[in-house]
Amino acid sequence: MISWKNLDTLESWQALARKADKADLRQELAGEAGAERVRKYAVEMGGGLTYYYGAKQVNDGILQGLAELAGEAQLSEKFRALYEGAVINTGEKRHVLHHLTRGQLGAAVTADGTDKRAFYTGQQRRIAEFAEKVHSGVIVNEQGEKFTTVVQIGIGGSDLGPRAMYLAMENWARENGSFRMEAKFISNVDPDDAAAVLKGTDAAHALFILVSKSGTTLETLTNEAFVKDALTKAGLDASRHMIAVTSETSPLAGSSDYLAAFFMDDYIGGRYSSTSAVGGAVLSLAFGPEIFARFLQGAAEEDRKAAEKDPLKNAAMLDALIGVYERNILGYPATAVLPYSQALSRFPAHLQQLDMESNGKCVNRDGERLNYPTGPVIFGEPGTNGQHSFYQLLHQGTDIIPLQFIAFRRNQAGMDVTIQGSTSQQKLGANVAAQILAFACGREDANRNKNFEGNRPSSIIIGDQLTPEALGALLAHFENKVMFQGFLWNLNSFDQEGVQLGKVLAKKVLAHDTDGALKVFSDLLDI
């Protein structure tokens, strides 16, 4: 029997909070014992990745306490309920089924009269067939020529995740003979966004994907109109250049404005939709359906790991537990995501949505105000760029910001040079290794301006190379981590009521139905 309780009512949590222990990393990581700790504090993930947490401020006692917390909070049971179709999204009264896009972890889930796994794989097959026809020249433009570019029109989860995944795979695909079409993205309602993308695009050979679950997202429909206008002005037939990704009940679903429509449903939130048709269409067109399938396999493998009950064998669960420890007991306000891989340049922006939109809530699942901190601020940029930017604050600022490093042994492009006795790839790896120790252990200096206090915790996910499987596992890891944290904080990670009020007021402004301060701002902006 699952029971939903606030974090601070759990006995195992109260015990942890009473102790308020933390490991002194300067001691824990010293000498041969430190080396042993790094090797031991590791969890195998999917996709050939490993999660190392030896530079987190935990010890065996704290880990034991966190394992008890995982049990008392029923993290495994709640995950199982979720993937077997419980209505976990209580606010919107919906199932939460993104795991089914990449595997069947438990019993079949039927909703809307359909087996949902079969529904998602059916859409994948339809997308694969369509993509293959585009690639082979069966589906072509008005002139009978192949499409060379795909442009996704979407915002939020229909943009950030798919864009981050595309960028993560672009160079890998070019190196591995899997690059089929360039992908571009239009998201912002600022007309400068669509204008710039269209200027750089050969519209006659471009296929546009309109992505909106409801078919009513105003920014996306506006950008669609912007694109159609440009296509028409260029003498092109827009309906031969557009496909839709939407729900079966949306106004877009049966429209003749689109070459084809592929379907998602209400059980997959935007920020969890990269493995659904939302990511599937653009990624299958860009890299071929077989690469998208490998990406799903990596995610599925990681999901299976996340179903493991023992948090010491479940990286997503452990990461979630340590994160809550840092947020609620140690009081750290933010987390930095620092991939030492240029291909992951927009991965932090995706995690920012995933995490902050899921867990940036101040009420619990029953709508009661929570009196403990929930989701932290998430930000990040690729290393080594970040080192030359905001790392100063991370090393010597007055707040402690936990760090999530990501690194690979090999780069994607296969090009490299040796300078001063080492390759670029070695320099990249050396930097992240060095940073972990610099943050954790610091260095005393009589000149306090050059003093490093240390005890700035980090974890690192290491893989061999950023492949489709590794990327899928990485994505699923963070999705599952965020889910477990939502369970711990006893909130609904799957709605986003916080975005509604702004929409309502924006409509009033556009209808000129305003007064007072809102009217002044509207006037100042010439609306």
Added chain:
Amino acid sequence: MISWKNLDTLESWQALARKADKADLRQELAGEAGAERVRKYAVEMGGGLTYYYGAKQVNDGILQGLAELAGEAQLSEKFRALYEGAVINTGEKRHVLHHLTRGQLGAAVTADGTDKRAFYTGQQRRIAEFAEKVHSGVIVNEQGEKFTTVVQIGIGGSDLGPRAMYLAMENWARENGSFRMEAKFISNVDPDDAAAVLKGTDAAHALFILVSKSGTTLETLTNEAFVKDALTKAGLDASRHMIAVTSETSPLAGSSDYLAAFFMDDYIGGRYSSTSAVGGAVLSLAFGPEIFARFLQGAAEEDRKAAEKDPLKNAAMLDALIGVYERNILGYPATAVLPYSQALSRFPAHLQQLDMESNGKCVNRDGERLNYPTGPVIFGEPGTNGQHSFYQLLHQGTDIIPLQFIAFRRNQAGMDVTIQGSTSQQKLGANVAAQILAFACGREDANRNKNFEGNRPSSIIIGDQLTPEALGALLAHFENKVMFQGFLWNLNSFDQEGVQLGKVLAKKVLAHDTDGALKVFSDLLDI
């Protein structure tokens, strides 16, 4: 006589802290009085911009207290000392002279035997002449053909600021007949970064700018070698494709490896270098020197405003004071920068460096540990994209995150469509106006999940259009804000000792001079 004192020792600060007052925005912004407040709480900036702070949690009493604090902390006097050449960067014993790249605010400053304003304008003239020769085809490639692309190789301040400025002006320049050459940027030591840029670049017609003040930045030299290797393999003479921006004393300065070298000096930190030769070379090549000159004019105009003693007439000073109030009295841990302009897509990343590297310090100017919070975490993405991402946490999360909006009445590209009765530009403006009120005033709902508590403070900078002058003013505003906050916190905003330890340890890793935990991580990364 200037005296440097910790914030918490100032009487005016103690008085503010004792009151710990804050305005209730739900009341302050209501009705006609709210409209009047918005109109009144406004400061004219340079470049045609205005800073509106009516949605900040201040009132006349708090503003009076902040004005007293500005006086007691001698903000104006310290700024004057800085621009007249005092050694404000005490850690490195250096002047701080970036304001001189765009104007002469006070008495002449002589250093290294030169009038520094003359030195900077001299470099601007040299760059302008060089750029004109490139544009007119006097300086050409080996085949006598014009260069069409410029690629900046730099990291940190040699990358983030110039890149953000380039993106901010690219579409404006295309629309206004000022687009001369496309610019690209290589920064990360990850070889995938340089490989991807080179793959998309016609190297035979590309001019590369190597930017390193010291001439020893390892990432940048590595990327230079990477590029030279590619040029040589393509049968090109690298020395005819490269220029350098460096200091006169660097090993690069007199090298025959470069077509030309343009100079910066030790008195301009990387993160303050967009208006120096670091930004000047790439922006003058991309858009023409006259556009760069207009950008400098906007910055100069804003600098003059920042020299105003009354904080109610000095947006940078007021922004700094309110920010410190929010950080140190109201206890807010982070600030989000939210430009409603796609052109400013990387402006938050630049501000992240500018702010976090300048003020992420825990010791004061005398090297004593501070016992109050200093620089906050800075993050952001363009609206409306952010609305569909992390705004959930901003509206309903457990922490309050102050917001900095930026918006313009007109877009850059001049293309637009009307959908559902409004243009994209109107929708963009309507959204930002709506967000300000949604955050400030909230909306009560019996369903706590749909309840908005309000009192989430923001300010907005509004301009007519993002022109070179507006961009210059915007940049200078934040530079000066960060400087004033450094004065308030009594720290040195102009060094970055926090980045050193990582460099030292990375060298040890590359030399295989490690043991213990560091060796384990090095081995895991195959170094």
